[in-house]
Amino acid sequence: MVNKKLEKNKKIKSGDNSDVYHHGNLREELLDIALEVLIEKGVSDISLREVAKRAGVSHGAPYRHFKDKNILLGSLARRGFNQLATELSNVISDYPGDPQKQLVEAGVVYVRLAIASPELTQLMFGGRIDGDCWDSIEEDVGENAFQSLLNIVINGLNADIYKNEDSMSIALACWTSMHGLAMLYSAGQLDISSDHFDPDSLSRMISDMLLYGLLK
Amino acid sequence: MVNKKLEKNKKIKSGDNSDVYHHGNLREELLDIALEVLIEKGVSDISLREVAKRAGVSHGAPYRHFKDKNILLGSLARRGFNQLATELSNVISDYPGDPQKQLVEAGVVYVRLAIASPELTQLMFGGRIDGDCWDSIEEDVGENAFQSLLNIVINGLNADIYKNEDSMSIALACWTSMHGLAMLYSAGQLDISSDHFDPDSLSRMISDMLLYGLLK
DNA sequence: ACCTGAACACCGTTCAAGT
DNA sequence: ACCTGAACACCGTTCAAGT
Numbered sequence: 001m002v003n004k005k006l007e008k009n010k011k012i013k014s015g016d017n018s019d020v021y022h023h024g025n026l027r028e029e030l031l032d033i034a035l036e037v038l039i040e041k042g043v044s045d046i047s048l049r050e051v052a053k054r055a056g057v058s059h060g061a062p063y064r065h066f067k068d069k070n071i072l073l074g075s076l077a078r079r080g081f082n083q084l085a086t087e088l089s090n091v092i093s094d095y096p097g098d099p100q101k102q103l104v105e106a107g108v109v110y111v112r113l114a115i116a117s118p119e120l121t122q123l124m125f126g127g128r129i130d131g132d133c134w135d136s137i138e139e140d141v142g143e144n145a146f147q148s149l150l151n152i153v154i155n156g157l158n159a160d161i162y163k164n165e166d167s168m169s170i171a172l173a174c175w176t177s178m179h180g181l182a183m184l185y186s187a188g189q190l191d192i193s194s195d196h197f198d199p200d201s202l203s204r205m206i207s208d209m210l211l212y213g214l215l216k
Numbered sequence: 217m218v219n220k221k222l223e224k225n226k227k228i229k230s231g232d233n234s235d236v237y238h239h240g241n242l243r244e245e246l247l248d249i250a251l252e253v254l255i256e257k258g259v260s261d262i263s264l265r266e267v268a269k270r271a272g273v274s275h276g277a278p279y280r281h282f283k284d285k286n287i288l289l290g291s292l293a294r295r296g297f298n299q300l301a302t303e304l305s306n307v308i309s310d311y312p313g314d315p316q317k318q319l320v321e322a323g324v325v326y327v328r329l330a331i332a333s334p335e336l337t338q339l340m341f342g343g344r345i346d347g348d349c350w351d352s353i354e355e356d357v358g359e360n361a362f363q364s365l366l367n368i369v370i371n372g373l374n375a376d377i378y379k380n381e382d383s384m385s386i387a388l389a390c391w392t393s394m395h396g397l398a399m400l401y402s403a404g405q406l407d408i409s410s411d412h413f414d415p416d417s418l419s420r421m422i423s424d425m426l427l428y429g430l431l432k
Numbered sequence: 433a434c435c436t437g438a439a440c441a442c443c444g445t446t447c448a449a450g451t
Numbered sequence: 452a453c454c455t456g457a458a459c460a461c462c463g464t465t466c467a468a469g470t
Contacts, residue, residue, distance in 0.1 A: 043344070047462060049462065059437090060437075060466085063465080100431075122342065125405065126338065128259075168412060173425045173430065175396065176393050176394075177396060179396035179399065180399065182396075187343030189341065206388065206389045209380070209426065210426050214427050215316075215377055263443065264445090274456065275456090276447090280454070
């Protein structure tokens with residue numbers, strides 16, 4: 001009578017089942033530990049074996065939960081995209097009715113994430129994750145973050161603040177500016193401790209330049 | 217009578233000497249092959265052993281020419297920075313007396329390099345090269361590329377085209393825009409084949425937005 | 433259903449030994 | 452001065468075998 005095939009390919013989401021052999025929910029624990037190792041060792045030095053060792057399981061165990069290393073890293077990147085999407089949509093509600101402020105603060109949030117989690121940022125945007133994995137990520141959450149940006153731009157278009165009328169072009173211009181700044185910070189190519197390069201004020205300054213233009 | 221110690225630590229640059237044991241100039245050959253492997257396999261999958269094998273030497277041989285893998289990759293990145301610096305300074309002489317055009321076309325060149333050599337771009341800006349190595353690179357050539365951009369901005373300041381008077385701020389705003397676009401392309405996060413995202417016109421469009429401003 | 437541990441084919445790096 | 456090849460400590464991935 002009960003159809004058990006309804007949720008094929010999906011893990012049970014309720015946290016009540018503690019009868020799962022050894023580790024409760026090894027999958028989530030592996031992801032937590034992987035994030036630790038990522039922060040410690042960096043994207044190119046994180047190893048599945050190290051993650052397994054810290055979780056107290058054999059090096060083969062992670063393969064029951066992730067097809068390979070790329071899938072695990074992809075899941076980690078997805079977390080980052082989710083966080084980014086959440087924070088961007090929060091910016092919209094933080095400054096209702098002020099699309100210009102929304103745009104500037106979205107940039108600040110984007111750059112802050114890159115500085116708070118440089119290794120995660122490099123993982124998300126470093127181009128190291130296989131195509132197979134990317135597709136499933138972008139559909140879910142990568143698009144969500146960009147959609148938040150688009151919404152901010154559309155808010156501005158509705159308020160009639162922009163010269164240009166193409167939301168995509170405006171969004172791309174804003175994205176590339178802040179993305180460049182984020183990538184330079186997360187790669188260590190811009191010195192945070194320098195006076196000239198304070199993250200918050202620099203991102204606001206660049207946003208302002210983009211909004212008002214460089215030329216006389 | 218003849219002083220043979222004059223060129224310590226430097227390979228002879230003339231191509232006439234074929235009496236150097238096995239390989240003439242293994243150092244340069246290793247770099248050439250490393251670039252091939254980098255393009256083929258990507259930054260995270262290039263291996264020193266593979267490079268050595270293709271060069272026809274043992275896997276220990278590269279260590280006579282490079283302290284470790286990072287130093288070899290750093291030398292590769294340096295090549296990229298040299299190329300970028302050269303092309304950027306060419307842009308200045310290509311459009312003498314037109315600082316606005318110089319700025320826009322510098323962006324085009326920057327983005328073109330990222331599309332022509334995405335793996336090299338990811339190596340140069342992916343934050344994967346150790347600090348020790350970076351320092352020696354940046355002094356030489358990384359600064360050169362940024363200096364070319366600064367020169368372009370200073371040309372504009374002399375021509376009195378900018379609102380802002382701080383060359384560093386203007387240069388940073390331009391750099392981050394084009395850097396963001398370059399990184400998105402080289403990481404495969406922007407689709408080259410899409411109509412909306414033609415590289416040359418997109419970089420020019422974004423530069424124009426930055427120059428003239430988004431707001432009414 | 434989930435985990436272990438041996439096995440395989442790779443790594444980067446070092447170092448005595450060769451020429 | 453430059454290269455070899457064994458050795459070491461690591462990888463990712465697979466798979467029979469255990470519970």
